[in-house]
Structures are given as structure tokens and as C-alpha cells.
Amino acid sequence: MASITLAGVSVEFPVFNAASRSLKNRVLSVATGGAIDRRTDGHVIVRGLEDVSCAIKDGDRIGLVGHNGSGKTTLLRVLSGIYRPTSGSAAIDGDCVSLINISLGIDPEATGRENIRLRAAMMGMRPEELRKQFDEIAEFSGLGDFLDMPFRTYSSGMQLRLAFSTSTAIRPEILVMDEWLSTGDEDFKHKADKRLREIVSTTKILVLASHSRELLQKNCNRILWMDHGRVRMDGPANDVLPAYFG
Numbered sequence: 279m280a281s282i283t284l285a286g287v288s289v290e291f292p293v294f295n296a297a298s299r300s301l302k303n304r305v306l307s308v309a310t311g312g313a314i315d316r317r318t319d320g321h322v323i324v325r326g327l328e329d330v331s332c333a334i335k336d337g338d339r340i341g342l343v344g345h346n347g348s349g350k351t352t353l354l355r356v357l358s359g360i361y362r363p364t365s366g367s368a369a370i371d372g373d374c375v376s377l378i379n380i381s382l383g384i385d386p387e388a389t390g391r392e393n394i395r396l397r398a399a400m401m402g403m404r405p406e407e408l409r410k411q412f413d414e415i416a417e418f419s420g421l422g423d424f425l426d427m428p429f430r431t432y433s434s435g436m437q438l439r440l441a442f443s444t445s446t447a448i449r450p451e452i453l454v455m456d457e458w459l460s461t462g463d464e465d466f467k468h469k470a471d472k473r474l475r476e477i478v479s480t481t482k483i484l485v486l487a488s489h490s491r492e493l494l495q496k497n498c499n500r501i502l503w504m505d506h507g508r509v510r511m512d513g514p515a516n517d518v519l520p521a522y523f524g
């Protein structure tokens with residue numbers, strides 16, 4: 279059984295070089311972004327998340343929606359252990375793989391093949407497991423001879439192909455991702471979409487941040503609507519998607 283429990287999670291970012299005199303009010307809420315606030319000691323902070331609570335269990339395929347700066351990426355980072363809550367608690371039970379930073383573990387000077395090894399190791403794949411899967415990963419990337427070229431010579435779509443092929447070779451219990459898939463070409467998008475659906479059907483918990491109604495509709499059964507760092511609505515996809523997208 280995998281589960282995630284967030285209780286009153288807030289994440290604040292101190293900003294030491296803000297032009298603080300131009301912040302007229304103590305609490306500013308803007309159309310995009312989290313709340314900008316000033317602590318009693320005068321420091322300016324941005325609140326990425328504010329008092330977020332939710333319980334996620336096996337079988338939940340969560341979609342995160344919300345305006346730019348509403349806290350989706352910050353929440354994904356909390357779930358993958360990159361950020362610790364400034365207050366509140368986040369309990370993540372189950373092995374979690376995050377596909378939110380496609381360049382994580384990538385060395386631009388190393389070749390495609392070397393980078394497959396680096397990224398696989400970073401995701402916790404054992405050497406014998408990688409040996410079994412290596413050819414399949416290389417094949418899926420469709421990069422051919424480019425696998426022997428340094429990663430820095432790749433276009434952004436080629437970089438995506440390499441990262442996606444490697445990252446999706448393992449089947450974690452909890453998968454956290456955003457919609458970086460969108461830079462692939464049609465051929466790869468089609469392949470990636472199919473593979474994504476395989477993963478979605480085998481992972482116990484999926485959390486996917488996206489601005490695409492179609493992608494969310496296809497992959498998610500529950501939607502968290504984020505608004506200025508808070509959860510505005512949490513419910514079945516069929517209720518929340520029409521409310522959010524109108």
C-alpha cells in the first residue's frame with residue numbers, strides 16, 4: 279500500500295533582494311503567483327503553498343490544475359522530497375519517482391549512453407536491472423548513432439527522448455510528474471503517450487500537474503485545483519475539471 283498524507287503544509291521562500299519598498303501593502307495578493315508577504319522582521323517572503331492538507335491513497339490518479347504560480351510545481355517538489363514544508367508535515371509512504379526535472383542527473387558533456395547510466399543510477403535502478411533494460415531504453419529513445427554523441431549536441435526534443443526513455447523504464451509505486459512531455463515530436467508523443475498509460479496503470483499513485491484538460495481527463499480520476507498556494511477544490515475529475523476549465 280502506498281499513501282501520501284499532507285497536513286497543513288506551507289512552503290515559504292524568503293526573498294532577500296526584493297525591491298521591498300515597492301510592496302505597498304503588508305499582504306499582497308496578485309492575479310498570478312502565491313501571496314507576497316513581509317515577516318515581522320521585515321523580510322519579504324513568497325508563499326508557494328499555504329496550509330495544504332490532503333490524503334492520497336492507492337489508486338488515486340491526481341491531476342494538479344491552477345493558474346501560473348498557484349503552487350503546482352512547489353507541491354510536486356514537496357511530494358518528491360526536494361522541498362521540506364516550512365510548516366506542517368508531509369508523510370510519503372512508498373517509493374516515489376519524480377519526472378519533474380528532466381535534466382536532473384544529466385551531464386551535458388557525457389554521451390547519451392553514459393547519461394542513460396547516470397540517470398538510471400540517480401533514480402535508484404540497480405546495475406543488473408539496468409543491464410537488462412539498457413537496450414530497450416536505447417531503442418525507445420530512437421536516437422540511434424546520437425547515443426554516442428555528447429548530450430549537449432542534442433536538440434530539446436532529443437534531450438526529452440533520452441530522459442523520458444530512461445525515466446520511464448522503472449515502475450515506481452508513486453509517480454510525480456508535470457507535462458514536460460509536450461516538447462516531443464508527433465511520432466514520439468504517440469509512443470510516449472502509450473508508455474505513459476502503461477505506467478499510469480501500474481503505479482499505485484500518480485500526481486500529474488498540467489494545463490491540458492485532455493491529458494488530465496485521460497489520466498486522472500481526482501483533481502486538486504490550486505489557487506494562490508491553497509487548495510480551492512479537491513474532488514472527482516468529472517466535477518473539478520468542468521469547474522476549472524469552464
Ligand SMILES: Nc1ncnc2c1ncn2[C@@H]1O[C@H](COP(=O)(O)OP(=O)(O)OP(=O)(O)O)[C@@H](O)[C@H]1O
Nearest residue numbers: 291311312324325326345346347348349350351352
Ligand atoms: N525558488 C523560488 N523562490 C521564490 N519564490 C518561488 C520559488 N519557487 C516558486 N516560487 C513562488 O511560489 C509560487 C508557486 O510557484 P509554482 O512554481 O509552484 O507555481 P505553478 O503552479 O507550478 O506555476 P506554473 O503553472 O506557472 O508552472 C509562485 O508565486 C512563485 O513565485
